[in-house]
Amino acid sequence: MSSLKATDKRIAKRRQVYKTILSNPFVNEEHIWPHVSNQQLVIELLQKYVLNKLQHLIEMNVDKSQWPFTIMTDFNKIYKYISSSDLPTYDNKMILFVCNKDPDVPSVMLQQIPLLTSMSQKEIILVQLPKGTLTLLQKYIELPYGMLLLPTNQFDPIFVNQIQEQVSKQNLAWLKPLKYKHTDIKLVKSSAPLITKNKETKTKK
Secondary structure, eight states: OOOHHHHHHHHHTEEEEEEEEEEOGGGOHHHHSOOBSOHHHHHHHHIIIIIHHHHHHHHTTOOGGGOSSOOBOOHHHHHHHHHOSOOOGGGSEEEEEEOTTSTTSOHHHHHHHHHHHHHOSSEEEEEEOOTTHHHHHTTTSOOTTSEEEEEGGGSOHHHHHHHHHHBOOOOOGGGSTTOOOOOEEEEEEEEEEOOOOOOOOOOOO
16 A cells, blocks of 8 residues: 555646547537438338349340449549539439448548538438448449439439438538537546656766
8 A cells, every 4th residue: 555655746746637528510420411210211212213223234234324324333423423513403413322331431431421412512312321231232233432322313203202201401500601500618627747857967077
């Protein structure tokens, strides 16, 4: 058991400090992705209106350039398409499916998607898919980044409407012009060791 003198000496070598606890809205992942009401229904709709057609086209050896609809899976192409401001009016609405729950999807890419879609001038239905969906989708098409973008004008309106009904709208108020979310900063009392410099003396013979 240490003596009282040793305890006092140890305490004396520490100083009182205050550390900040920052409530940062930019990392609030709980609300940054739109909520999906019925994920099973979304998977069924995706299977019926997209994946089954993909399977048929692949089995028939139809060249991708001859497909009746366009799909995008490359991150750079998706980024360029969403960010473009010169798309025709009929092409301004799209659905972006993202396998953000699967571990094989690069997290660096995922962090940008909700912000990118929210800031886009297009109407984008952002749909997060349940864990394990990536394996299902890769049976039909390669998804190197776990993303599938579909321009809605090329698909059945019933499919688009039913998907939209299941997904809540994005509400990132802190991204809106001239509107800032209050940053909640608090302090927690703690301690840190004192930094002391040992003075070395040199003796000359």
